[in-house]
Amino acid sequence: MEEFIRETLSFFSRNEELIYFIVLSVFVGVEVIGGVPTVLHTPLMSGANAIHGVVIVGAIYVMLNVSPDDTIALILGFLAVLLGTLNVVGGFVVTDRMLEMFKKKK
Amino acid sequence: MKSHLLEICYLIGSITFIIGLKMMGNAKTARKGNLIGAAGMTIAILGTIFLFNKTVVVDGVQQPYKVPYMIYGLIFGAILLGTIIGWMTAKKVQMTKMPELVSMFNGMGGACAALIGLMEYGHNVGHVGPLIAIVAGLVIGSVSFSGSIIAFLKLNGTMNKPIRLPAYNVLNTLVMVAVLGVSGWFVYASGDAGNSSMIETGADGRAHASSFAMIMLYVIFAAALVYGIMFTVPIGGADMPVVISLLNSFTGLAAAFGGFLYDNKVMLTGGILVGSAGTLLTLVMCKAMNRPLSNVIFGAFGGGGATAAGSDVKGSIKDIQVSDLAVLMNYSKKVVIVPGYGLAVAQAQHVIHELEMLLEERGVEVKYAIHPVAGRMPGHMNVLLAESNVAYEKLVEMDEINPELEQTDVVLVVGANDVVNPAAKTDPSSPIYGMPILEVDKAKNIIINKRSMSAGYAGIDNLLFYDPKASMFFGDAKKALTELVAELKTM
Numbered sequence: 001m002e003e004f005i006r007e008t009l010s011f012f013s014r015n016e017e018l019i020y021f022i023v024l025s026v027f028v029g030v031e032v033i034g035g036v037p038t039v040l041h042t043p044l045m046s047g048a049n050a051i052h053g054v055v056i057v058g059a060i061y062v063m064l065n066v067s068p069d070d071t072i073a074l075i076l077g078f079l080a081v082l083l084g085t086l087n088v089v090g091g092f093v094v095t096d097r098m099l100e101m102f103k104k105k106k
Numbered sequence: 107m108k109s110h111l112l113e114i115c116y117l118i119g120s121i122t123f124i125i126g127l128k129m130m131g132n133a134k135t136a137r138k139g140n141l142i143g144a145a146g147m148t149i150a151i152l153g154t155i156f157l158f159n160k161t162v163v164v165d166g167v168q169q170p171y172k173v174p175y176m177i178y179g180l181i182f183g184a185i186l187l188g189t190i191i192g193w194m195t196a197k198k199v200q201m202t203k204m205p206e207l208v209s210m211f212n213g214m215g216g217a218c219a220a221l222i223g224l225m226e227y228g229h230n231v232g233h234v235g236p237l238i239a240i241v242a243g244l245v246i247g248s249v250s251f252s253g254s255i256i257a258f259l260k261l262n263g264t265m266n267k268p269i270r271l272p273a274y275n276v277l278n279t280l281v282m283v284a285v286l287g288v289s290g291w292f293v294y295a296s297g298d299a300g301n302s303s304m305i306e307t308g309a310d311g312r313a314h315a316s317s318f319a320m321i322m323l324y325v326i327f328a329a330a331l332v333y334g335i336m337f338t339v340p341i342g343g344a345d346m347p348v349v350i351s352l353l354n355s356f357t358g359l360a361a362a363f364g365g366f367l368y369d370n371k372v373m374l375t376g377g378i379l380v381g382s383a384g385t386l387l388t389l390v391m392c393k394a395m396n397r398p399l400s401n402v403i404f405g406a407f408g409g410g411g412a413t414a415a416g417s418d419v420k421g422s423i424k425d426i427q428v429s430d431l432a433v434l435m436n437y438s439k440k441v442v443i444v445p446g447y448g449l450a451v452a453q454a455q456h457v458i459h460e461l462e463m464l465l466e467e468r469g470v471e472v473k474y475a476i477h478p479v480a481g482r483m484p485g486h487m488n489v490l491l492a493e494s495n496v497a498y499e500k501l502v503e504m505d506e507i508n509p510e511l512e513q514t515d516v517v518l519v520v521g522a523n524d525v526v527n528p529a530a531k532t533d534p535s536s537p538i539y540g541m542p543i544l545e546v547d548k549a550k551n552i553i554i555n556k557r558s559m560s561a562g563y564a565g566i567d568n569l570l571f572y573d574p575k576a577s578m579f580f581g582d583a584k585k586a587l588t589e590l591v592a593e594l595k596t597m
Binding site for chain 1: 127214226368493
């Protein structure tokens, strides 16, 4: 138990900057969305949806580290990259289509 | 050198996400904002692939690690395949199907985060910090994935009735607590480097997860998937936008945990931005429907009791013929159209625009009243009408149009139901009680176009149909409106 607590605490102190970073990002997220008109809620949700596709970066990173003999990891990694790409590409394209319609009329 | 460049790529990515999201909050800059975000994403992805560097020790000498070409092949293959499928689906989908698709893509992101957790666990046993991020990402990603798939099926109509197990609230909470509890124990147990039931030392002298630990990992994965289903299944279709928005912020959170794991700034910024912005958006949507989030998740909606409550107020229902309606509209001064999802389903957005132009030519003032949750998502109706070239300023939001309704001669409700149901104001037993509505009952004439007398999406009866000023104009929206336009042209 003591080991566990020590490990947890040291993790937090080693990552102090990261934790500040997280707290500040939360506020940026709230600020950025504040006061958006209702009409833009759907495209905004869709755009945000595309942005969390950034998780693909993690998937690619895992994949680059996979040992070539580890078939299960290769399959899982391939799937992860594929799904992440769907999220990113589909998300941005569908958002663009929605917003295209707003642009036609001023 | 490479790693510094990579940091810069991630910095650019992070900044574009913030700027992109900010620009998307304004109708004029929104499209550019989306493209800026996409550009930043591309830079981050390409940087990750091409600027990857790692050193390994071979025979006591540090050497750069060469990634096998086969792995590059798999990565590019996956990206290529994903791009083609994602692009085609997004381009081909009909505007009415948009919310489903957003939900589906959200699920894909969640699944991606969950898979990362599955793959990374084995490499990190014995270290609590990374394990927290891995298991959290796995659980949240899985909930988001299975929840989004259910939301997709519900919006799609494949699963249109809320399914409720007995005492589902208690059951769901129990499952949630169990998943969280087991995950916590799992992180604790496998974070302890001396725990031999979880960690074994392999032939190469490195720590590996035991087969028991691996089985537990998959058990947690499965349990989180089940919880995602249980979480979404009882929620009615009308509340799906809120659920999708919530799951969207979950996926953001899962991505952020990935960033925490790798100390990767772009994943952190992207994930947290979406997590916090998504949560705020969810709350804003709930506010638009005047229902607290807890009510959406735990509350019953569209139950059978409501129909019974409204049934004693039943009066008679009138219907109106197309020729009478044409005369009525032709001699009106002001007409307000209330579009709903029914209009979208019938693909009647072009005909309604034609009707609007025809009436305007004859000097009738025409406006559209847009309820914040008209359609299946906030702003969905605006997108649909914009598609058929309806002028932006003709679309009036609820708070602005409500005071004008008293001077309106004809309100034409097309395929909308719950958003004009006066029960929201008058009947405390109604499930939609308290939701702000378009007060169309103030207008001089109310015409309701519907296919049949069936209830709306929330599954409740509408008192408006029994209003003495109301007349029903039965028929498929597109067909009925086309007839109306034809009739008007002869006058």
